[in-house]
Structures are given as structure tokens and as C-alpha cells.
Amino acid sequence: MDKRAKEAIKYYQEASNAKIIFMQTLGEGLKDEVSKLKENQLGLIAHSILKIGETEIMISDTTPSVPFQKGNQVSIYITSNDISITKQFYKKLKEDGKVNIELNESHFSPAYGMVTDKFRVIFQIFTTRKQTKL
Template structure:
């Protein structure tokens, strides 16, 4: 069983600029980057033009560490200072469920743990201490 904690930065439309900055400042290597425009289309939620180039998800390698980041979706609130979250990544769906449920106790669920196109179990929750976590079970390859 694998369990990792990964810092996750949420940017407000400038994630591509941040990626270029971290490539230079931290000697980071881009391992993965996907824009909202590259995600599978959902006819129930058409993608606004201003969202297409924003980063939906990116992963950088900094030394031996990973750093994840994305942009907010246009119109979603972004507050400077609260843009750092922690991604809890596991290869075990049941472990993801247990962790999510524990963090949600006396906390606030922003997105219930659910299957997505990129994870068999993904959700976001702010715990009772005000720390926001993204819990994700890794898709089996």
C-alpha cells in the first residue's frame, strides 16, 4: 500500500507562469500538465472559452519531491494565502475512503469522495483545523 502527501498549489489563472517560474527557480521538471481544454468533454457542462488554456492539473518533480498545481476554474473563488492544499495520494480506494471520512469529521466537505475520470475515489475536504486536503486514489494502470 502506498500513501503520499504532496503539496498542491491552486493558482488563479497563472499556473502556466508559475510552472515556468518553478522550472527555473527550483530546477523543476514538468512530469504532467493538462489544460481544462484537454479534459474529456462533458455535454452537460460546456467549457467556457476562457477556461480552455487554464491548467486543470500539473505535476512537477523538484529533486526527490513532487509538487502539484492547477488553476481555479473561471468564476470559482480564489483567495491568496489559501492556495496551498495537501494532496493525499494512495493506491488503495478503501484507505482513501477511511482518510476522507476521518478528515471530514467536524470539517467541511467541498467535493464528496467520488469516482472521476482521473481517479476511482477523489474528493476535497477542509478539516476542523482549516487545512484543505484533496484525497485521491490512484488509478490502477
């Protein structure tokens, strides 16, 4: 979302009785990253998970380092609790595609990456924090 994630979250809560499972702002991230942000960027949503029925959707604002453009506002998340499965998805999806973010450890996941596959579909792939490091 282009600085409208909070608005979208509220909308989906009202429209579908969605429940917020997790929400973190950019300002709640790693101190090194937060220090690079402007004051008006601290409240932007870095990551949120809403549960609608049995389905989970993730909503975030576009990070300041990735400019918003039509076509990149929707991506498919693949979540696993097994790093080997995350690596398998990542490896296959990047074939004939483009790596947007290399698969690496982040503050919210032991293995997170983003690719645009050969069909120009954006996938964000990550392992839940329950796993050990890469």
C-alpha cells in the same frame, strides 16, 4: 493559482529544476465539462505534477466553478494507490470539517475528494488510476 498556473510552473522549473511529470488543461478534460467552458478558460491548468528532488507538488488554476479567494490557493494533496486508504483519509479529515467535493470517481481518479479539515486546512485526496472503480 488564479489563472497563473503556467507562469508558476515555469517559475518553479527555473527556481528548482523541477520536472513536469504530468500536465492537463481544462480544455483536455471530459467533453461534457469542456462544453461549459469559455474559450479563454480552455488553456487553464486543470492538473499538473512537478517533481522537485524527491518531492512532487501539484499546481492547477482555480476552476471556474470555485472562485479564487485568499486562503484557498494552497491545499495538501494526499495520493494513494489503494482506494481503502483514500477512503480512510477522507473519512477522518472530514470529521468536524467541511466536505468541499464528495469522494467519488472522476475522469482522472477512481476516488477523488476534497475537504477542509477542522483546522481549516484544505486536503485533496485521490487514488491513482491503477485501482478499480469505487
